[in-house]
Amino acid sequence: MPMFHLGWFTNFSNPPWNHPWAGTEGRDWPRGDAHVEFTRALERACFDYVMLEDSSMVSDAYEGSMRADLKHGLYAPKHDPVVLAPLLAAATERIGIVATASTSFYPPWLLARRFATLDHISHGRIGWNVVTSSEDRAAQNHGMDALPAHDERYERADEFVDVVGRLWDSWEPDALVLDRERGVYVDHEKVHVLDHRGKHFATRGPLNLTRPPQGRPVLCQAGGSPRGRDFAARNADTVLAMLSDPDEMKEYRDDVRARMVAIGRNPDDCKIMFITTPVLGDTEEEARAKAEVVRTPTETKIEVSLAHMSAVSEVDFAAFDLDTPIADLDVRTNGHQSSLASFLRNGSTVREAAIASMNKVLHFVGTPESVAEQMGETMEHVGGDGFLFTGNIGRRFVGGITEGLVPALQRRGLTRTAYTHERFRDNLLDF
Numbered sequence: 427m428p429m430f431h432l433g434w435f436t437n438f439s440n441p442p443w444n445h446p447w448a449g450t451e452g453r454d455w456p457r458g459d460a461h462v463e464f465t466r467a468l469e470r471a472c473f474d475y476v477m478l479e480d481s482s483m484v485s486d487a488y489e490g491s492m493r494a495d496l497k498h499g500l501y502a503p504k505h506d507p508v509v510l511a512p513l514l515a516a517a518t519e520r521i522g523i524v525a526t527a528s529t530s531f532y533p534p535w536l537l538a539r540r541f542a543t544l545d546h547i548s549h550g551r552i553g554w555n556v557v558t559s560s561e562d563r564a565a566q567n568h569g570m571d572a573l574p575a576h577d578e579r580y581e582r583a584d585e586f587v588d589v590v591g592r593l594w595d596s597w598e599p600d601a602l603v604l605d606r607e608r609g610v611y612v613d614h615e616k617v618h619v620l621d622h623r624g625k626h627f628a629t630r631g632p633l634n635l636t637r638p639p640q641g642r643p644v645l646c647q648a649g650g651s652p653r654g655r656d657f658a659a660r661n662a663d664t665v666l667a668m669l670s671d672p673d674e675m676k677e678y679r680d681d682v683r684a685r686m687v688a689i690g691r692n693p694d695d696c697k698i699m700f701i702t703t704p705v706l707g708d709t710e711e712e713a714r715a716k717a718e719v720v721r722t723p724t725e726t727k728i729e730v731s732l733a734h735m736s737a738v739s740e741v742d743f744a745a746f747d748l749d750t751p752i753a754d755l756d757v758r759t760n761g762h763q764s765s766l767a768s769f770l771r772n773g774s775t776v777r778e779a780a781i782a783s784m785n786k787v788l789h790f791v792g793t794p795e796s797v798a799e800q801m802g803e804t805m806e807h808v809g810g811d812g813f814l815f816t817g818n819i820g821r822r823f824v825g826g827i828t829e830g831l832v833p834a835l836q837r838r839g840l841t842r843t844a845y846t847h848e849r850f851r852d853n854l855l856d857f
């Protein structure tokens with residue numbers, strides 16, 4: 427069994443603040459220290475990357491009110507991950523740092539410049555999570571009444587990624603000549619104007635800085651609809667997927683790989699990472715008891731689950747009685763289509779769907795040794811690439827993974843014990 431990759435899916439937002447092991451992070455996280463400490467712990471465990479998701483709204487999709495979003499700290503408060511990235515880069519040496527930025531809100535030239543700068547100052551360790559955004563509430567913060575339609579957003583994103591890539595290429599790798607004798611710093615013949623005038627974007631170029639160390643930062647994507655999978659197959663170096671069972675994971679990975687082959691890409695050039703939250707204990711019994719507590723639905727957990735789904739679909743799930751049969755719902759979204767579809771498949775009533783989606787990423791329960799074993803078996807079944815942990819970035823939970831589970835994975839030869847390369851993509855494509 428070849429090794430697999432590890433990442434962590436989080437954001438620049440509040441760690442859980444009111445559970446028994448929360449410490450002071452609920453108040454202190456806006457300073458960034460907690461995220462720095464967290465990322466250092468991941469680097470000690472040789473993770474490929476930390477992925478920082480983002481959105482730009484306070485959601486009032488649930489009950490038509492900001493109450494649930496703010497009460498539970500779901501979509502806000504949230505800081506800009508692009509601004510956190512240099513702090514994380516300065517505090518680490520090898521781990522990849524992926525920041526989310528939206529093709530619906532950034533102008534391409536600005537994004538290309540910003541991520542090229544980040545790639546330089548991180549010495550080639552930056553990734554961009556390409557999102558099209560999903561909420562009209564976010565669009566309204568950027569001068570629009572509503573987002574473009576779902577498939578049109580992906581069409582715009584295709585053009586956006588193409589233009590940004592050409593901006594990164596607008597300086598040839600050897601444009602910076604530093605020729606003392608001739609007194610030439612940059613060879614102007616190696617810097618090229620684009621004059622791009624496309625359907626959605628226009629930019630003249632060139633960029634005003636040298637080519638990023640990785641050529642282009644690592645591109646990350648998470649969109650499960652057929653259109654989203656095509657986009658990933660064309661553009662992504664790594665894809666995030668949230669699926670509950672190993673057969674679905676295998677089907678998803680095989681599908682994205684087949685789409686890559688169909689357009690002439692080597693499928694090994696994109697790593698598909700499955701989101702998971704292990705439940706760890708000192709003994710099997712302790713872990714099972716913990717998982718039981720996590721899985722037990724409460725009113726708060728159901729509200730949080732529904733408010734999440736409302737935020738990304740902009741369907742008001744508070745409007746339905748919890749016992750409403752899913753079959754009676756006629757709901758559609760211009761937002762996360764695959765997330766809504768999978769939510770609706772999860773149970774026969776609104777309550778069941780909310781509970782199932784809350785437990786969706788609890789694949790592995792046990793001691794570090796037994797969870798390492800289970801993760802290896804799942805990867806074997808799926809065919810590869812890796813896992814992206816998610817959940818509580820408080821010190822206690824993170825320590826359980828980095829100081830307990832990862833060493834157990836390493837002892838089995840399942841994950842790396844040292845970085846081979848300096849740059850993010852090179853480490854990602856190493857196996």
Ligand SMILES: Cc1cc2nc3c(=O)[nH]c(=O)nc-3n(C[C@H](O)[C@H](O)[C@H](O)COP(=O)(O)O)c2cc1C
Nearest residue numbers: 479480526557559648649650651654666762763764
């Ligand atoms: C695990 C995961 C993480 C995501 N992270 C973000 C994010 O940070 N910001 C964002 O706007 N959308 C995010 N999305 C949404 C996707 O980028 C995509 O827009 C959404 O899944 C809808 O695509 P689809 O209709 O193709 O499934 C995420 C989706 C998933 C499944």
